[in-house]
Amino acid sequence: MDRTIGDRLAALARQAPDRPALACGEEVLARAAFAERVARRAADLARRSPPGAGIALAMGNSPALAAAFFACAVAGRQALVYDPAWPPPYRAAVDAALAPALTWADETEPADPAGTPPPGPRPADPFYVGFTSGSTGLPKGYRRNHRSWIDSFAVSEQAFGLTPDDVILAPGGLSASLHLYGVVHALHIGAMAVMLRLFHPQRALEAIVRHGVTALYATPTQLQMLARAAVEEGVVLPGVRLILISGAKWRPQTRALVAAAFPRAGIAEFYGASETSFITLTRPGEAVPPGSVGRAAPGVDLVIRDAAGRDLPPGATGTIWVAGSMLFDGYACGGGEEARRDGGHLTIGDHGCLDAAGYLTLAGREKRMxxxxxxxxxxxxxxxxxxxxxxxxxxxxxxxxxxxxxxxxxxxxxxxxxxxxxxxxxxxxxxxxxxxxxxxxxxxxxxxxxxxxxxxxxxxxxxxxxxxxxxxxxxx
The missing domain is CATH 3.30.300.30 (ANL, C-terminal domain)
Structure with missing residues (x-):
């Protein structure tokens, strides 16, 4: 059966209405309460905007932001997740480029009852526009459809063993796709999601202890800050079984700190982009050649090509091209020429080489070369x-x-x-x-x-x- 983001929230709420779904600071929402918030906002969207409309989410990190995101998904609208730290000219430029039908800028919940649910979306429908830094001065808005994230969720579950029994912490802002993905995936499968209103190492450590976090998403910098704070305060966190790292390769010197703070945690690393989801990954305990970012994720076809589009042999450095069902639809605004398609393959301009066993080593980004x-x-x-x-x-x-x-x-x-x-x-x-x-x-x-x-x-x-x-x- 084809799935869409948030299509199981109501069923999960019926199965275990009082089970914790989302924690943020001192606030903890049970499944039923979270599903009700989503339903109210989805019904409000159905009354006030047409299907497929873009809805600007310009609020800070909060349960209201998570509920608004799911409301857009289940109502067949597109969530435009703004960064609250944007300067006014950035915000104005995105508003002008995307012309959102509605803007939700605070945490006020709709007063009216949920009413009749709006018609559900199709897997190929776009549901999300996220933003990264663009080369034109305008934030680069990338558009994703339901299927691309549903298939990404399947990779997370297959490769990393995430289940509804996990308690998953994504400590950064939801305007960053890594942390949004972690929270949304957890809520979608019925795991407990933990988030912070503002990232701070000590607050993240407190949340891990309070809620019994078992899996953690982090950038290498965040992981370093968390591990250092834990060691300095004498905190040991044996309940964390999995740490998922995305971004630049983390410093080897950090490994001793992480081992001391999280003695039972397996480390899983993945390389990808907002436009691609997973490209390669490294499973916990996997022996990876030095400097490599792992092998192709399940469902990903990975090739290296030269400037003329010819496939290169193992060991040769060229442009990284990927194909699969997790790719983005295209840019909503601010996109440059770095993303190019050739049939079913896509490149975002990263360069690297594959060895004979399929392990990828990155050389760098074409736009930084x-x-x-x-x-x-x-x-x-x-x-x-x-x-x-x-x-x-x-x-x-x-x-x-x-x-x-x-x-x-x-x-x-x-x-x-x-x-x-x-x-x-x-x-x-x-x-x-x-x-x-x-x-x-x-x-x-x-x-x-x-x-x-x-x-x-x-x-x-x-x-x-x-x-x-x-x-x-x-x-x-």
Missing amino acids: LVTSGLNVYPEEIEAVLAGAPGILEAAVFGLPDPLRGIELVAVLRGPGAADLAGLRAHCRRHLPAAKLPRRFLARDEWPRTAGGKADLRALEAWAAALRPRRMLQRS
Whole structure:
């Protein structure tokens, strides 16, 4: 039977009406209460908007946001999940581009009874528009249909063993697709979802203990912050059996902290994008070649191609193309040329190579690739080297315009080792060819982040570009 997002909420509520469904701070909603909130909002949408309409969800992290999202899904509308931290020009630009039929900006619940449920959507209908940073200055809105997430849920259950008996924490903002996915998947299958109004390591640790969290979604940065806080406070969390990590490869130095804080947790890592869902994954305990992001997820056809579209053999670096049922429909606004289709395959411009066993190693993103001295340089490679230097917690590398060289490689670093210029240069020379050595090293204590907890590369690059070139070390 074809499924759609939220189509089981009413049945789950009938089966166990008092079972906890969603926790946020001190508020805990049982299945019946959550399903009633969703039904009220869905009926309100049916009265006030046409089928398929875009509904702007401009509220902060809360149970109301989760209920509004499900209401859009079950009512056959599209949830446009805005980031509350957007500056007014961003918000205005998205409003102008998408013209939402309604905007829900606060947590006020509809006063009228739910009434007759609206007709259900079809699996191929779009239900969600999420946003990431775009290259045009307008946030890039990607549109997903029900089937793409339903099939992604099946991968989560097959590969990671998530079940309705789990208590799943997604500690970040729901405007980031990783955390939204974690909460929605949990509620859809009948597991308990745990979220925070605002990410804070100590609050997340308290939520894990209070609600008996068994599975955790996190970015590498969030995991590092959680593990460090747990170790500093002497907290051990043996009830967490699974940690799911998405984003950049996490620092090996963090593994000891994670093992101390979460002694029984298996680590599952996955690589993907908002446009693709899962591309590759690594199951807990799987032996993976160093630097690899795992093998193709179930249902994903993964190939590497050259610029002419020819398939490349194992070991050759080229553009990553994927096919499967989890791909997005297209951009609703702000999309650039990085996403391209060729038949059933899609690329978002990432480069990498496959080994003979099918393990993928990323080289970098096409849109970040630089050319210096006739050599293709991926900033991600240099960042990985710098992250392994003593005392470096985070690194970001950019190619800034230079009147003499054309491109000057600049590294922005966080951590006590950022002041050791001689040590950094020596470390880079040991691991990188001369053409990939940064010319400038800039230290920054305050690290800007996106809503999903990742490094805000646009903000870091703008900060680095604004500094005077002659200053080899700058601290902020």
